[in-house]
Amino acid sequence: MKCNENIKLVGTKVILVPYEAKHVPKYHEWMKDPELQELTASEPLTIDEEYDMQKSWREDGDKCTFLVLSKEAFEKTQDEIESLIGDTNLFLCDDPEGRKVAEAEIMIADKNYQGQRLGWEAMLLMLDYGVSKLKIEEYIVKIGDSNEKSINMFKKMQFDESARSDVFKEVTMRRIVSNEWCAWLQSQVNYVIEKYER
Template identity: 30%
Template sequence: MEQEVEMQQSWRDDDRKCTFIILARDLLHARNTCDDSTQLDIPPPPSDKQVDGICVYPKLVVQTLHAMIGDINLFLSEDDEEVSEYLQNSNNKCQDGSVSNTPAIVQQAELDVMIARPSHRNKGLGAELALIMMHYGASVLKITRFFVKIKDTNASSLRLFRDKLGFSQCAYAECFGEYELERKCKSASEMVKWIENKWTLCGVKRSRLYDLHKCPLS
């Protein structure tokens, strides 16, 4: 239990990790409202209750546990090319050759999507969720490069990122049998435009995506 608490705390406090649990709308209980419309039975916003310094949301977890089908993550890191360019810029160097005010350049993120329930695979959720997470990363975190690492035996993920989303292969680790695919833009705003264009090309309704931005459930 103590190790689990420490792990949860490390993930919570690590500003280089963004993790969202994926909930399936069709598995959430629906209820009829007074105006005869139907709404999802989603618990109210969690309180600030803490246990051992960690916020816990028992009602939210218990009431949505049956609807959890996977997770999606962003792992942030520095873009080596951007750091190298910064270090080579003479304007950033002092007279003694040292570098002044080196920034924490976080402009790239590894994207990881997992749909654990077989019943919810091959329904277009992977593309939809990837685009939502990338839009958040580009518009809020100013990410200019997204990349994925995929085993060469994972045909479905390769089709998703290479064929459907248009990621380009940038590396292959033969010893691990793993491809690295990327999508890179010159600026975060350019990345946002590319993502929004992909929404249409992938046949995803923008209204639904904006709805998921407000309530990150799928």
């Protein structure tokens, strides 16, 4: 999505940056992991397909992605590739009532950074960005039914289960954006939007 190609979101533990071609080799290595493929319902891609995917994320009007950096690691190294730990995405969905609905995703791929609430902060930053900048009115998440950590995380974010598929082994959860929820969301995040320097 073009609207976020020149900005970064700087939080307390994470920094969200646009997905650039320079990030593709590390991202591609992550996505060779069968466990990550299963958790993200992804198929393995060739490196050329991954570059095409990165370009699609940049140019398509219905996709918004940020890569997640460890703020602590970046402040030590000033190296985005070294500090890169995951990604977070929004897919804008067609809605029969004409509302702006987005499917949200979060992945902390680097196992050294899992379980430290970095995914929690990154997802909250993305949800807040979606509401404030993209005017999202409802969020959907689809989670593997065995992924209790993610299900519990979104419950804590006040998402409610709306469907369960035994065929796809998947739970769908939803959150309608309300004034009360936006106030809660903003009480949870502390970040600034800065210009992204390439």
